[in-house]
Amino acid sequence: MTGVLPSQQIAELIASGAVAAERPFVDGQIQPASLDLRLGSIAYRVRASFLAGDGRSVADRIAEFEMHRIDLTAGAVLEKGCVYVVPLMERLALPRDLQAIANAKSSTGRLDLLTRVITDGGAEFDRIAPGHEGQLYAEICPRSFSVLVRPGMRLNQIRFRRGRAVLNDDALARLHADTTLVSGGPATIDEGLGFSVDLTPGRDGLVGWRARPHTGVIDLDRIGHYDPAGFWDRIEGDTGVDGRGRIVLDPGAFYILVSREAVHIPPDYAAEMAPYLAMVGEFRVHYAGFFDPGFGHGPAGGHGARGVLEVRCHEAPFVLEHGQVVGRLVYERMAERPAQLYGEGIASNYQGQGLKLSKHFRS
Structure with missing residues (x-):
């Protein structure tokens, strides 16, 4: 198995x-x-x-x-x-x-x-x-x-x-044709399923968040407790992103952004965000890399869920552009279908998500 x-x-x-x-x-x-x-x-x-x-x-x-x-x-x-x-x-x-x-x-x-x-x-x-x-x-x-x-x-x-049951690109393309692994953007398949960044403003003008440099302590047991304004600066379309859909990442700064694509993990598969590659740019994306079976899956309450991108810029300022591929999802077969899927009767905080901070902050 x-x-x-x-x-x-x-x-x-x-x-x-x-x-x-x-x-x-x-x-x-x-x-x-x-x-x-x-x-x-x-x-x-x-x-x-x-x-x-x-x-x-x-x-x-x-x-x-x-x-x-x-x-x-x-x-x-x-x-x-x-x-x-x-x-x-x-x-x-x-x-x-x-x-x-x-x-x-x-x-x-x-x-x-x-x-x-x-x-x-x-x-x-x-x-x-x-x-x-x-x-x-x-x-x-x-x-x-x-x-x-x-x-x-x-x-x-x-x-x-x-063992290893990673899907190669041909198998991934077939799975996408059968189940639609991504929506909201083209399926970029190259050693995994490409993830790109969305820098278009939402209805409230929000593009993302940048961590403030001097804040109070976060008690990890407090859910939905903290005001984001005490810990995060809003990145908005008219201030943080230029007219060409670009944002300049500052060295040492941490950002919460969102993928352009809505992702779907079918029940018989799991996925993992591939490790950062230096040739992609002067930044790292996504510390938390596991995507469970059922993430974004319609019968489990998902109907596609966009990937939240945890972005940290390294040594030099870096220009990130709307639609730029910033990571890859690697799909792997499950040894057996899980008895319970992500979001299906269990506490799954990010099913059907868009741009979203951690569960410790008020919406």
Whole structure:
């Protein structure tokens, strides 16, 4: 059964002990094609980001780089610009034919909260080798906003796959012909399905958001609580975008924009935003890269959903133009159709979305 494991098979991994946790698993933790990972009770402030490396443990590297440790039990602030390592509640004992990949959850990425999973012996972020046994850790670096966290919060998610079932361009074109994977723009298929940026103003003139440089703390447990004006500057068509549909990204700034295309993930497939490619431009798009089966799917309440683009500009100012391709969605077959789809009777915050900040902000 090659492909990404669905929710019911993730439940079987838990039942078999291949995925275990120091506390009982909670409702909603198993998603259609992934498992949410929970923060433990201690955060280690470290001098720098690191990977354990072959034959090394994360605990050994923490001992090398630790500055101080923070008890999260009553809640604690992780400060903007600092790097933390937090042991997660979950641990793995993967079978030899099963690998895993982790990513930030959507709300995490929309806060410019860089968080990646690291493991003992790991030589890559967010990649967990077949047969891996041991503790999982989250490296967390708040980039735009300081955040208040507590044990049990879910910032990362993990996907399990057996073999590889990525669709090549021919198979992707056939799937698009059968099910219409994108609308609102042409299907650009080249090593995946191309994503382009929409810089046209909405009815209220809004094109996107830019994170303000000096803000208060965001409590990640507060949903629909914060006024966007305290944390974001509006980018509007008559001020932020010129008459030719262009915006100049400032180095070090973080933006929330939206794709021109409405995306559809059929029930038997999952998708992932492909890694940033330097030749695309002087920016990075999309920290949170998982798209679940049923995202934008009509019977699951979607009818197409546009992709929110989390954009950070790097070293030099960069001109981004309306319709410019900024990323690729790679589609992969599921090992089995999930028992429940994204948006189908579960708490799916971004089904049918357009331009949307994280769930912590008032609409």
